[in-house]
Amino acid sequence: MNRPPLDRCTDGLPLPPGDDLDxxxxxxxxxxxxxxxxxxxxxxxxxxxxxxxxxxxxxxxxxxxxxxxxxxxxxxxxxxxxxxxxxxxxxxxxxxxxxxxxxxxxxxxxxxxxxxxxxxxxxxxxxxxxxxxxxxxxxxxxxxxxxxxxxxxxxxxxxxxxxxxxxxxxxxxxxxxxxxxxxVPPGAPHHTRAGHVGDNHNDLMYAGDPPWNPSVIDPYHQDYFRTGRTDIxxxxxxxxxxxxxxxxxxxxxx
Incomplete structure:
Protein backbone atom coordinates (compact mmCIF):
# COMPACT_ATOMS: atom_id res chain seq x y z
CA MET A 1 0.00 0.00 0.00
CA ASN A 2 1.53 3.31 -1.04
CA ARG A 3 1.11 6.16 1.42
CA PRO A 4 0.60 9.85 0.68
CA PRO A 5 2.75 12.59 2.25
CA LEU A 6 2.49 13.18 5.98
CA ASP A 7 0.10 15.74 7.35
CA ARG A 8 1.39 19.23 8.07
CA CYS A 9 0.06 21.67 10.65
CA THR A 10 -1.76 24.80 9.46
CA ASP A 11 -4.43 25.70 11.99
CA GLY A 12 -2.30 28.26 13.77
CA LEU A 13 -2.50 27.10 17.38
CA PRO A 14 0.81 26.82 19.23
CA LEU A 15 2.04 23.33 19.95
CA PRO A 16 2.95 22.40 23.52
CA PRO A 17 6.46 23.33 24.64
CA GLY A 18 9.04 20.58 24.79
CA ASP A 19 8.88 20.37 28.59
CA ASP A 20 8.56 16.63 29.05
CA LEU A 21 12.14 16.30 30.27
CA ASP A 22 11.12 18.35 33.31
CA VAL A 184 12.71 7.61 10.06
CA PRO A 185 15.23 10.48 10.65
CA PRO A 186 16.41 12.53 7.66
CA GLY A 187 20.02 11.44 8.20
CA ALA A 188 19.25 7.78 7.55
CA PRO A 189 20.90 6.50 4.34
CA HIS A 190 17.65 5.25 2.80
CA HIS A 191 15.43 8.06 4.04
CA THR A 192 12.78 9.21 1.58
CA ARG A 193 9.38 10.93 1.47
CA ALA A 194 9.46 12.66 4.88
CA GLY A 195 10.06 9.92 7.44
CA HIS A 196 10.16 6.73 5.38
CA VAL A 197 12.71 4.36 3.89
CA GLY A 198 12.67 3.56 0.20
CA ASP A 199 14.87 0.48 -0.09
CA ASN A 200 12.67 -2.38 1.16
CA HIS A 201 8.92 -2.63 0.63
CA ASN A 202 8.72 -5.11 3.54
CA ASP A 203 10.03 -2.53 6.01
CA LEU A 204 7.48 -1.17 8.48
CA MET A 205 8.55 2.38 7.58
CA TYR A 206 8.64 1.99 3.80
CA ALA A 207 7.00 4.25 1.21
CA GLY A 208 7.33 4.04 -2.56
CA ASP A 209 6.99 1.49 -5.33
CA PRO A 210 6.35 -1.45 -5.21
CA PRO A 211 3.44 -1.32 -2.73
CA TRP A 212 4.01 -1.61 1.02
CA ASN A 213 3.99 -5.17 2.40
CA PRO A 214 5.20 -4.78 6.00
CA SER A 215 6.87 -7.66 7.80
CA VAL A 216 10.18 -6.37 9.28
CA ILE A 217 11.76 -3.47 11.20
CA ASP A 218 14.95 -2.13 9.59
CA PRO A 219 16.32 -5.64 8.95
CA TYR A 220 19.82 -4.49 7.97
CA HIS A 221 20.14 -2.01 10.84
CA GLN A 222 21.05 0.88 8.59
CA ASP A 223 18.31 3.47 9.05
CA TYR A 224 16.50 3.61 12.38
CA PHE A 225 17.00 0.48 14.52
CA ARG A 226 20.32 -0.67 16.02
CA THR A 227 22.27 1.37 13.51
CA GLY A 228 25.24 1.92 15.81
CA ARG A 229 25.03 5.65 15.07
CA THR A 230 24.64 8.32 17.73
CA ASP A 231 24.11 11.27 15.37
CA ILE A 232 20.53 10.25 14.50
Whole structure:
Protein backbone atom coordinates (compact mmCIF):
# COMPACT_ATOMS: atom_id res chain seq x y z
CA MET A 1 0.00 0.00 0.00
CA ASN A 2 1.53 3.31 -1.04
CA ARG A 3 1.11 6.16 1.42
CA PRO A 4 0.60 9.85 0.68
CA PRO A 5 2.75 12.59 2.25
CA LEU A 6 2.49 13.18 5.98
CA ASP A 7 0.10 15.74 7.35
CA ARG A 8 1.39 19.23 8.07
CA CYS A 9 0.06 21.67 10.65
CA THR A 10 -1.76 24.80 9.46
CA ASP A 11 -4.43 25.70 11.99
CA GLY A 12 -2.30 28.26 13.77
CA LEU A 13 -2.50 27.10 17.38
CA PRO A 14 0.81 26.82 19.23
CA LEU A 15 2.04 23.33 19.95
CA PRO A 16 2.95 22.40 23.52
CA PRO A 17 6.46 23.33 24.64
CA GLY A 18 9.04 20.58 24.79
CA ASP A 19 8.88 20.37 28.59
CA ASP A 20 8.56 16.63 29.05
CA LEU A 21 12.14 16.30 30.27
CA ASP A 22 11.12 18.35 33.31
CA UNK A 23 8.23 16.02 34.09
CA UNK A 24 8.34 12.99 36.36
CA UNK A 25 7.36 9.50 35.29
CA UNK A 26 7.87 7.19 32.33
CA UNK A 27 7.09 7.94 28.72
CA UNK A 28 3.88 6.10 27.80
CA UNK A 29 1.52 5.52 24.89
CA UNK A 30 -2.19 5.88 25.65
CA UNK A 31 -4.88 4.36 23.44
CA UNK A 32 -7.85 6.50 22.39
CA UNK A 33 -10.94 5.66 20.36
CA UNK A 34 -12.12 8.99 18.93
CA UNK A 35 -15.35 9.88 17.17
CA UNK A 36 -16.48 12.97 15.30
CA UNK A 37 -19.45 14.76 16.83
CA UNK A 38 -21.89 13.02 14.49
CA UNK A 39 -20.07 9.69 14.22
CA UNK A 40 -21.49 6.25 14.99
CA UNK A 41 -19.95 4.74 18.11
CA UNK A 42 -18.97 1.20 17.14
CA UNK A 43 -17.56 0.70 20.65
CA UNK A 44 -14.19 -0.46 19.37
CA UNK A 45 -12.64 0.64 22.64
CA UNK A 46 -15.02 -1.58 24.62
CA UNK A 47 -15.65 -4.64 22.46
CA UNK A 48 -12.05 -5.85 22.46
CA UNK A 49 -11.13 -4.74 18.93
CA UNK A 50 -8.49 -2.22 19.98
CA UNK A 51 -7.28 -4.39 22.88
CA UNK A 52 -6.69 -7.30 20.50
CA UNK A 53 -4.99 -4.93 18.08
CA UNK A 54 -2.68 -3.75 20.84
CA UNK A 55 -1.80 -7.32 21.84
CA UNK A 56 -0.96 -8.26 18.26
CA UNK A 57 1.15 -5.12 17.82
CA UNK A 58 3.10 -5.84 20.99
CA UNK A 59 3.75 -9.47 20.07
CA UNK A 60 5.00 -8.60 16.59
CA UNK A 61 7.06 -5.64 17.79
CA UNK A 62 8.69 -7.75 20.53
CA UNK A 63 9.58 -10.46 18.02
CA UNK A 64 11.26 -7.85 15.84
CA UNK A 65 13.07 -5.82 18.51
CA UNK A 66 13.28 -7.85 21.71
CA UNK A 67 11.35 -5.13 23.54
CA UNK A 68 7.79 -3.93 23.98
CA UNK A 69 6.33 -0.49 23.56
CA UNK A 70 5.32 1.33 26.73
CA UNK A 71 1.55 1.27 26.30
CA UNK A 72 -0.23 2.42 29.46
CA UNK A 73 -1.86 -0.38 31.44
CA UNK A 74 -5.35 1.10 31.35
CA UNK A 75 -8.63 0.77 29.44
CA UNK A 76 -8.93 2.32 26.01
CA UNK A 77 -10.26 5.85 26.37
CA UNK A 78 -13.22 6.97 24.24
CA UNK A 79 -13.72 10.61 23.28
CA UNK A 80 -16.26 12.34 21.07
CA UNK A 81 -14.70 15.34 19.35
CA UNK A 82 -16.73 18.58 19.11
CA UNK A 83 -16.68 18.86 15.30
CA UNK A 84 -18.55 16.92 12.62
CA UNK A 85 -16.93 14.32 10.42
CA UNK A 86 -17.30 16.56 7.36
CA UNK A 87 -15.72 19.53 9.08
CA UNK A 88 -12.72 17.50 10.22
CA UNK A 89 -12.37 15.84 6.80
CA UNK A 90 -12.39 19.30 5.20
CA UNK A 91 -8.93 19.75 6.73
CA UNK A 92 -7.62 17.60 3.91
CA UNK A 93 -4.00 16.73 4.63
CA UNK A 94 -4.33 18.11 8.16
CA UNK A 95 -6.89 15.76 9.71
CA UNK A 96 -4.32 14.41 12.16
CA UNK A 97 -3.44 17.91 13.31
CA UNK A 98 -7.10 18.74 13.89
CA UNK A 99 -7.65 15.56 15.88
CA UNK A 100 -4.70 16.51 18.06
CA UNK A 101 -5.96 20.08 18.60
CA UNK A 102 -9.48 18.99 19.48
CA UNK A 103 -8.37 16.18 21.78
CA UNK A 104 -5.94 18.49 23.59
CA UNK A 105 -8.81 20.84 24.34
CA UNK A 106 -10.58 17.90 25.98
CA UNK A 107 -7.68 17.14 28.28
CA UNK A 108 -5.53 14.77 26.23
CA UNK A 109 -2.24 16.55 26.87
CA UNK A 110 -0.50 14.62 29.63
CA UNK A 111 3.27 14.99 29.82
CA UNK A 112 5.50 12.30 28.36
CA UNK A 113 2.51 10.83 26.55
CA UNK A 114 2.05 9.77 22.94
CA UNK A 115 -1.57 9.17 21.95
CA UNK A 116 -2.44 6.30 19.61
CA UNK A 117 -5.81 7.39 18.23
CA UNK A 118 -8.21 5.20 16.29
CA UNK A 119 -10.39 7.90 14.73
CA UNK A 120 -13.68 6.46 13.50
CA UNK A 121 -14.11 9.22 10.96
CA UNK A 122 -13.14 10.02 7.42
CA UNK A 123 -10.30 11.49 5.42
CA UNK A 124 -10.07 12.05 1.68
CA UNK A 125 -6.27 11.93 1.74
CA UNK A 126 -5.06 8.83 3.60
CA UNK A 127 -5.83 6.09 6.13
CA UNK A 128 -3.68 7.65 8.85
CA UNK A 129 -1.14 10.22 9.88
CA UNK A 130 1.62 10.79 12.40
CA UNK A 131 3.76 13.61 13.67
CA UNK A 132 7.44 13.57 12.68
CA UNK A 133 9.55 15.53 15.12
CA UNK A 134 11.40 17.80 14.91
CA UNK A 135 10.00 18.76 11.49
CA UNK A 136 6.39 18.17 12.56
CA UNK A 137 5.83 18.38 16.29
CA UNK A 138 2.92 16.51 17.79
CA UNK A 139 1.86 13.77 20.17
CA UNK A 140 -0.87 12.01 18.16
CA UNK A 141 -0.50 9.00 15.85
CA UNK A 142 -3.87 8.39 14.19
CA UNK A 143 -5.70 5.98 11.95
CA UNK A 144 -8.69 7.27 9.97
CA UNK A 145 -10.94 4.23 10.02
CA UNK A 146 -13.49 5.64 7.55
CA UNK A 147 -10.98 7.23 5.20
CA UNK A 148 -11.27 6.81 1.44
CA UNK A 149 -9.06 8.13 -1.34
CA UNK A 150 -8.27 7.09 -4.91
CA UNK A 151 -9.20 3.39 -4.97
CA UNK A 152 -8.45 2.85 -1.25
CA UNK A 153 -11.28 2.25 1.24
CA UNK A 154 -9.73 2.31 4.71
CA UNK A 155 -12.79 0.66 6.30
CA UNK A 156 -11.91 -2.52 4.41
CA UNK A 157 -8.60 -2.85 6.28
CA UNK A 158 -8.66 -5.63 8.85
CA UNK A 159 -7.90 -5.72 12.56
CA UNK A 160 -6.25 -8.72 14.21
CA UNK A 161 -9.03 -11.25 14.91
CA UNK A 162 -7.22 -13.02 17.74
CA UNK A 163 -4.76 -10.58 19.31
CA UNK A 164 -1.85 -12.65 17.99
CA UNK A 165 -1.53 -12.36 14.22
CA UNK A 166 -1.23 -8.73 13.07
CA UNK A 167 -3.31 -7.48 10.16
CA UNK A 168 -2.84 -4.29 8.15
CA UNK A 169 -4.40 -2.03 10.82
CA UNK A 170 -1.78 -3.14 13.34
CA UNK A 171 1.06 -2.36 10.94
CA UNK A 172 -0.51 0.98 10.04
CA UNK A 173 -0.76 2.05 13.68
CA UNK A 174 2.80 0.95 14.46
CA UNK A 175 3.95 2.88 11.38
CA UNK A 176 2.27 6.08 12.60
CA UNK A 177 3.50 5.60 16.18
CA UNK A 178 7.10 5.32 14.97
CA UNK A 179 6.65 8.46 12.86
CA UNK A 180 5.44 10.28 15.96
CA UNK A 181 8.52 9.06 17.82
CA UNK A 182 10.68 10.71 15.13
CA UNK A 183 11.36 7.89 12.69
CA VAL A 184 12.71 7.61 10.06
CA PRO A 185 15.23 10.48 10.65
CA PRO A 186 16.41 12.53 7.66
CA GLY A 187 20.02 11.44 8.20
CA ALA A 188 19.25 7.78 7.55
CA PRO A 189 20.90 6.50 4.34
CA HIS A 190 17.65 5.25 2.80
CA HIS A 191 15.43 8.06 4.04
CA THR A 192 12.78 9.21 1.58
CA ARG A 193 9.38 10.93 1.47
CA ALA A 194 9.46 12.66 4.88
CA GLY A 195 10.06 9.92 7.44
CA HIS A 196 10.16 6.73 5.38
CA VAL A 197 12.71 4.36 3.89
CA GLY A 198 12.67 3.56 0.20
CA ASP A 199 14.87 0.48 -0.09
CA ASN A 200 12.67 -2.38 1.16
CA HIS A 201 8.92 -2.63 0.63
CA ASN A 202 8.72 -5.11 3.54
CA ASP A 203 10.03 -2.53 6.01
CA LEU A 204 7.48 -1.17 8.48
CA MET A 205 8.55 2.38 7.58
CA TYR A 206 8.64 1.99 3.80
CA ALA A 207 7.00 4.25 1.21
CA GLY A 208 7.33 4.04 -2.56
CA ASP A 209 6.99 1.49 -5.33
CA PRO A 210 6.35 -1.45 -5.21
CA PRO A 211 3.44 -1.32 -2.73
CA TRP A 212 4.01 -1.61 1.02
CA ASN A 213 3.99 -5.17 2.40
CA PRO A 214 5.20 -4.78 6.00
CA SER A 215 6.87 -7.66 7.80
CA VAL A 216 10.18 -6.37 9.28
CA ILE A 217 11.76 -3.47 11.20
CA ASP A 218 14.95 -2.13 9.59
CA PRO A 219 16.32 -5.64 8.95
CA TYR A 220 19.82 -4.49 7.97
CA HIS A 221 20.14 -2.01 10.84
CA GLN A 222 21.05 0.88 8.59
CA ASP A 223 18.31 3.47 9.05
CA TYR A 224 16.50 3.61 12.38
CA PHE A 225 17.00 0.48 14.52
CA ARG A 226 20.32 -0.67 16.02
CA THR A 227 22.27 1.37 13.51
CA GLY A 228 25.24 1.92 15.81
CA ARG A 229 25.03 5.65 15.07
CA THR A 230 24.64 8.32 17.73
CA ASP A 231 24.11 11.27 15.37
CA ILE A 232 20.53 10.25 14.50
CA UNK A 233 17.66 8.91 16.62
CA UNK A 234 17.58 5.14 17.00
CA UNK A 235 14.53 3.10 17.98
CA UNK A 236 16.77 0.88 20.11
CA UNK A 237 17.41 3.89 22.40
CA UNK A 238 13.82 5.09 22.60
CA UNK A 239 12.29 6.12 25.92
CA UNK A 240 9.12 4.38 24.75
CA UNK A 241 10.69 0.90 25.00
CA UNK A 242 10.18 -1.60 27.81
CA UNK A 243 12.57 -2.59 29.23
CA UNK A 244 14.05 0.89 29.16
CA UNK A 245 17.37 0.85 27.29
CA UNK A 246 20.54 2.35 28.69
CA UNK A 247 20.83 5.98 27.65
CA UNK A 248 17.16 6.12 26.68
CA UNK A 249 16.23 9.13 24.54
CA UNK A 250 12.87 10.87 24.07
CA UNK A 251 11.72 11.92 20.62
CA UNK A 252 13.31 15.10 19.25
CA UNK A 253 11.98 18.37 20.77
CA UNK A 254 9.96 16.59 23.48
Missing amino acids: SVGPFVIRCVYALPRDGTDRRLGEDGTISRSLSAMQAWFAAQTGARLRFADEPVRTVRLPETDARIADRGSYVRDRIERLSRRQGFHEPRTLYAVWYDGSSTISCGGGAWPPELRGRVAALYLQGAYDDVVCAEDRFSPDGVAPEINEFKMLHEILHTMGF PDLARSSFLDPLPAGAEPPPVW
